[in-house]
Structures are given as C-alpha cells and as structure tokens.
Amino acid sequence: MILTEESIARIREKAARYPIRKSAILPAITVAYRQVGYLSEEIYGEVSQIIGVPVVEVAEAATFYTMFPKQPVGKFLIQVCHNISCSLLGAESLISYLEEKLEIKKGETTPDGLFTLVTVECLGSCATAPVMQINQDYYENLTREKVDGILEELRSKS
C-alpha cells in the first residue's frame, strides 16, 4: 500500500459522511494527493478499494481535475499564477526569475528533486498579486527579494 494508515482512516472518516459512496472520490483523492504529492494508477486502485467504488470511476473523476499532478513532482511544487491580475503585476517576469534562479524551465524539476516549477490558472488571490502556491501555502505580493528569501528558506528546510 502507498497510502498510510492515517490517510486511510481519514478517507474512511470522510467517506462515511456522504449519502452515496461515489461522493467520497474527490475527498479521498485529495487526502491521497496531500500525502503522496501526486496521483497514479496505484492510488486510484487503493482509493477504489477503500471507498468501494470501481477504479474506473475514481480514475475518470481524478483525471478531470488539473490540480492533482499525475506524475511525481519535486518536494516543493511551485505553482505560479499566470492569469490576468498577476500578469499585470509581473507574473511573466516572476516566472522568468524563478527559471533563472532554479536553472530549470517551467514544467521541469530541479535535478536534486527539490523544486518543480509550473504555471497555473487564477489562484483567487488577485488583490495580492503576483502570487504563487508552494505545496499548500500561498505566497503573495511577491517581489524578487521575497522570492529569494522563500527559496532560501525552503532549501534550508530540506
């Protein structure tokens, strides 16, 4: 099993609350994503067993939602908003700056497996643009200086 006892318990607890089992698909894959960092065929299989829904239905739903990476990503998944409000305040320049700092192109992972850089659609943080999300945390009102500090902090955490 890829999913830990804790994740399984959490999925079961959530699933028990819904009137139909299928409703637990999204909550279950969210728990799996939070633990593993991405989704895979194996995870669809495990989720299917835990909540008692055919694996094809789990995969069908999961593949619709772009928030869940479908292959391994770095320890820190950097998602930069490139929608309009962020772009007006330098999102394109932010992406270039991150590419330069991390020495990768968007869509790539650093060789040490620490950072994956991707662009995403509106993160709903438009009045604090430009913004990026790293794993679950939002980083707002970004400047070059802030980006330097954030990357340094994450590197020291790893």
Added chain:
Amino acid sequence: MTFYSPVITNAAEVAGSEKLHLLRYVEDPDQHKVEKFEEHGGYRALKKVLGGMPPEKVIEEVRNSGLRGRGGAGFPAGVKWGFVPKDSPQPRYLCCNADESEPGTCKDRVIMERDPHAIIEGMAIAAYAIGCHLMFIYIRGEFGHCIERMEKATEEAYARGHLGRNIYDSGYDLDMIVHSGGGAYICGEETALLNSIEGERGMSRIRPPFPAIEGLYGCPTIVNNVETLSAVPHIINRGADWYKTMGTEKSTGSKIFSLSGHVNRPGNYEVELGFPLRHLIYDPAYGGGILGGRKLKGVIPGGSSTPFLTPEMIDVNLDYESLAEAGSMLGSGAVIVFNEDTCIVWAILKLIHFYRHESCGKCTPCREGTAWLEQIIRRIERGQGKPGDIEHIEEICDNILGRTVCPLGDAAVMPIQSAIKLWRDEWQYHVDNKKCLVKSEFALR
C-alpha cells in the same frame, strides 16, 4: 508565510459604518473562533429563526430584502429558495459555492479565512428555510487554509450546538460537510458543482431541470455563493427593510469588490451597491489611483467574464442595472484595472487561454471554439496575424455566445467581443504591423 492573506480591506470603515457588515470583523485575529463570533452577535439570527420563525417567513424576508446572488449571476436569493417544491418527499440539499475561481475575484476567501462562522450561520438559515438537513460547502481545492478553517469552524459549531441534532431544542437537525474541489473553474457553475460533489467529472448539466427541482442526487437543491449566504444573518437580524436602505432600488445591500491590477491599493472593499466606480479606483481610501501615475486604459468591472469599460465609461455606479446599461455586468464584483501600457491582445490572450483550459469539454461550441480563439489570438499576439483574423474571431464568438450548455462559453467571449469593439484599431495594428502598439512589460518589483 502567514495564515491570513495579507490583502487590504476596508474593515475599519465597515466597522465604523451603521450599515456595512460583511467585512466588519475580518481584521480581528480571533474572529474565526466560535467564542469571538458569538461575542460579536454571531448565531443570534439562527437562534431567532429556529426559535419560531416559519421557513416561509424566512424565505419571504430574504425575498423582500432584494438580496441577489453575489457569485456572478445576480439572481434574487429568496426567489431561488422559493423554487424548492414544498411537497417533495425527497431530501433537499443546500450547497454553498466557494469554488472562487473567476479571475479577479478573491472576496470569498477572506470570509472563509477570517469569518467562517458567518458563512455557517447563513448556510444554516438557508438550509432551514428550504427544509434541508444536510448541507455542503464546496471549496476550491487550492484554498487549503480555507478548507482547514471551515472544517475547524464546523467542528466548533457542532460542539456549541449550532449544528447537529435538535439544534437549540428546536427539533431541527442539520449536518454539514466541507467538500474540497479539484481546482476546476467550471465547478463554480452550479450544475458542474453538483456533479463534482457526486463524484463525477465537473461537467455542467443541461438546464432545465434547474437544481431547485432536480439537483444533488436528483433532489431539490439550492446553490448560493459564500458572500450571498454571509449577508443572510444580517437580513434576519435587522430585517428586509433595513437591508433595502443600502444600495439602489434594484440592487439592494452591500457588496465586496475585489480590486486588482494597476491600482495603488488593490484590495477587498465592501461598499453599498451603487457606489461610483471612479471612486473605487481613484479614492485614496480605496484603490488610490493608477499604479505608477500612469493613465487608465480600461477596466473590467465584474470579473474576467464581463465586458471592458474605457476611461470614458467609468463614471458608472457599481450596481446591476447601471453596469448593464453601460454595456457590462456586475458579475462577481471583481474590478480589474489596466493601465495604458497594457496591450489589449496580450490581455485577451491571458483570458482566452484560461477559458480554453477551464472548458469542461462537454459541448462543442465551447470546447472547440475556445481552442480556436486561443490559437488565433496567440498568433496575432506573436506577430503572425493574418488579414481576416479579427473578423474570424468575431465570427467564432458569435457562434459560441448563447449556444453552450452553461455560461462558460458566454463568459469566454464577452470580454473578447468588447475588447475588439472598444480597441479595434489596436487589434488591426497588431495584425498589420506584426507587433504590439504598446508592449506589456510588467516587471516584478
């Protein structure tokens, strides 16, 4: 990294106002806790309702208040609630739409993070009004902290007897589920949201039947936005007539406007409906003028799905009817400001890329049309536009507008149509000269 978004709000102004109410306590660091919420008068409206106000009376009060949906469509909330069949033997459901994803919009997040019980109280009142015993809040998956906050607040509400069995000894039972989404804009469309809760792909359904008749699990269901539901307790406490003293005749009450883009003070500002757009942008208490002292080029007043306004058009009031008259829409109240350095083709490319990415793929005009539009607009933006491209874009837009299962198709084309109408010369320049008339180079600070 702080838990709260550092977004600017006018909470101080709201606190000093006799009427504004949505952002009153959002700068109080403890407002998310149930004790503090109760201390500030929270759950009083729910007690009032469960203490003997018949459901029909609750619906009537909300209908009389004129409260309209704050998620974008602006449909009167009380009228919507009234559509739920009274005699249906099926369970009824309430879903709070917290899939906040319309570019420019960041208001519901503030309420979820900082005043989550206000949403729960509004939801519980709505649930009672429609005879619902299980309600959901559907939160976009990226908002991890909001989800945690709402889950914690839900636990607290159960522990204090605001949710659960026999609430306040009224005999009324109500359960609540916090449901996290998967980051799909389309799930903010009510039927796609319901499919998503059912464990399906988030694709919209053909309406009718409307959710009020046949919604979640085939049962009568009401879907309301976070901000709409947050206003409900105030209407119950102070009455429909009080609510109507704010705003205009057809746009009653107050609304949070998310101001973003090229302004000095982007933020979330609660004002009465009918507030002048120019003040929101230029008044030092709000936007404080255009960033860097540049000139204004245009404004999207109601989220990325609404038509642009030019500087000549911004003497308009922020209410449903005035904006409609000006050729745009109030939408979700997300005001995006563009300065003179913005290339309109570049801006539109950002938007159409978004709609193409977020189209659920169910119906052909939207699925294919948004992809074609992105392709052509990208070509123009890169300096590879061909004669006839602009007319081609217009033709595709005409074939999407009003011909899709859900409003996403309309949302994708309305800003494009307005951008071509208002700045046609600039599009033509781009095609003819293979370059921008103005170069959008916005550096990171």
